[in-house]
Amino acid sequence: MRTRWRTFACTPTPGCVWCGIDAGKGHHWAAVVDETGATVWSKKIDNDESAILTALGEILELADEVHWAVDISGTSSALLPALLTAHGQRAVYVPGRTVNRMSGAYRGEAKTDARDAYVIAETARHRRDFAVIDVPAQLAADLALLTAHRSDPVADRVRMINRLRDVLTGVFPALERAFDYSAHRGALVLLTGCQTPAAIRRRGRARLTAWLTNRGVRGADAVAATALEAAQAQLTALPGEDVAAQIVADLATQILALDDRLKRIDRRIRETFRTHPQAGIIESLPGMGPILGAEFVVAAGDLAAYADAGHLASAAGLVPVPRDSGRRTGNLHRPKRYSRRLRRVFYLSAQTSIIREGPNRDFYLKKRGEGLKHVQAVIALARRRASVLWALLRDNRVFTSAPPVAQAA
Numbered sequence: 001m002r003t004r005w006r007t008f009a010c011t012p013t014p015g016c017v018w019c020g021i022d023a024g025k026g027h028h029w030a031a032v033v034d035e036t037g038a039t040v041w042s043k044k045i046d047n048d049e050s051a052i053l054t055a056l057g058e059i060l061e062l063a064d065e066v067h068w069a070v071d072i073s074g075t076s077s078a079l080l081p082a083l084l085t086a087h088g089q090r091a092v093y094v095p096g097r098t099v100n101r102m103s104g105a106y107r108g109e110a111k112t113d114a115r116d117a118y119v120i121a122e123t124a125r126h127r128r129d130f131a132v133i134d135v136p137a138q139l140a141a142d143l144a145l146l147t148a149h150r151s152d153p154v155a156d157r158v159r160m161i162n163r164l165r166d167v168l169t170g171v172f173p174a175l176e177r178a179f180d181y182s183a184h185r186g187a188l189v190l191l192t193g194c195q196t197p198a199a200i201r202r203r204g205r206a207r208l209t210a211w212l213t214n215r216g217v218r219g220a221d222a223v224a225a226t227a228l229e230a231a232q233a234q235l236t237a238l239p240g241e242d243v244a245a246q247i248v249a250d251l252a253t254q255i256l257a258l259d260d261r262l263k264r265i266d267r268r269i270r271e272t273f274r275t276h277p278q279a280g281i282i283e284s285l286p287g288m289g290p291i292l293g294a295e296f297v298v299a300a301g302d303l304a305a306y307a308d309a310g311h312l313a314s315a316a317g318l319v320p321v322p323r324d325s326g327r328r329t330g331n332l333h334r335p336k337r338y339s340r341r342l343r344r345v346f347y348l349s350a351q352t353s354i355i356r357e358g359p360n361r362d363f364y365l366k367k368r369g370e371g372l373k374h375v376q377a378v379i380a381l382a383r384r385r386a387s388v389l390w391a392l393l394r395d396n397r398v399f400t401s402a403p404p405v406a407q408a409a
Helices: 049-062 080-086 098-105 113-126 140-170 173-179 185-192 199-212 220-232 243-273 281-283 291-299 309-315 341-355 357-368 374-395
Strands: 018-020 027-033 039-046 064-071 092-094
Touching: 018 039, 018 113, 027 049, 027 113, 039 113, 049 080, 064 080, 064 113, 080 092, 080 173, 098 113, 140 173, 140 243, 173 199, 173 220, 185 199, 185 220, 185 243, 199 220, 243 291, 281 291, 281 374, 291 341, 309 357, 309 374, 341 357, 341 374, 357 374
Parallel strands: 018 064, 064 092
Antiparallel strands: 018 027, 027 039
16 A cells, blocks of 8 residues: 655755654654744654654755654654654654644644644744653663553452452342452452352351461451351342352452462562662652652653752642732642653652651641641642652662751861
């Protein structure tokens, strides 16, 4: 199948041009504008190394300096920034929300790849504050793949736990209330063998304890006693009990298999993350384990991109944005453009850190005493921890509860 190329009149011009690329999975569209905003080059480019290199050579011949802008920064466009970096070029990331809003400032209502590429180029020509797309190092690329691979079984596990609880509630509500199946492996092992009140009563406490012990369940006697108590509380067999028991057993088996798979993935992430030169510093912050540490390395990227701790907190959406108009001043609201992944890392680590005694819990309780709700207090703690982590990485030292001693000049 032949590829049809749509080409504008191309006239090499000295000076500076801006190239906007509307990235896609199968192909990209690139548009180049000059200092006056006129289109000097526009073509469809297959997402292939040879096609990208050919287009790269043509665009570099148009002017002495080329500024690149891309609207997607992810796996679908990974080859493009890698080739640009290999040839000494740097591209900035123009968010899709910005492109959508900027398109209304130009004539016409058509929605085409060529027009989107032109809008991206024009946006990059007018604004110089977009973030530069950095090609991740090998370690960051490995962690990005592993953390993305982990998210699928985690989502599957949550879905299966909810389904298991729903089915079990319909036939054996007392047993559903007896355990936290999201964190109790012994309860899941129990459900692989016994799912109905009659089955648990037939086995009895002694035989059920021995059965659980043979399958490596800790506290098997306590699990058997709780299950037997729930079985004694329900003597009525509900409709559909046999079919529901088979479904519950199948779901429990799948969840246990997912747990084993997640353990292998977590072990690999932990081993890969700890090869990072600053892994010990990141893990020293209370609440920041190897999994969240790996997420931080992937989401934050190079620390040199943040001029100070405020920039890191702003990238995580932890800094409020003013919304003033006329006499109304001092209105602050949650930002809309930030890294959700980076915010999640700081929020979850802050929530974990308040479990144990220490400066994090003291700060959280202080904010609660000031009248803040739980979520507000955790966000305030996350903002403080962003500054602490940035300072630790800058100074290349681990976290200590006592502040460092100031040295004389």
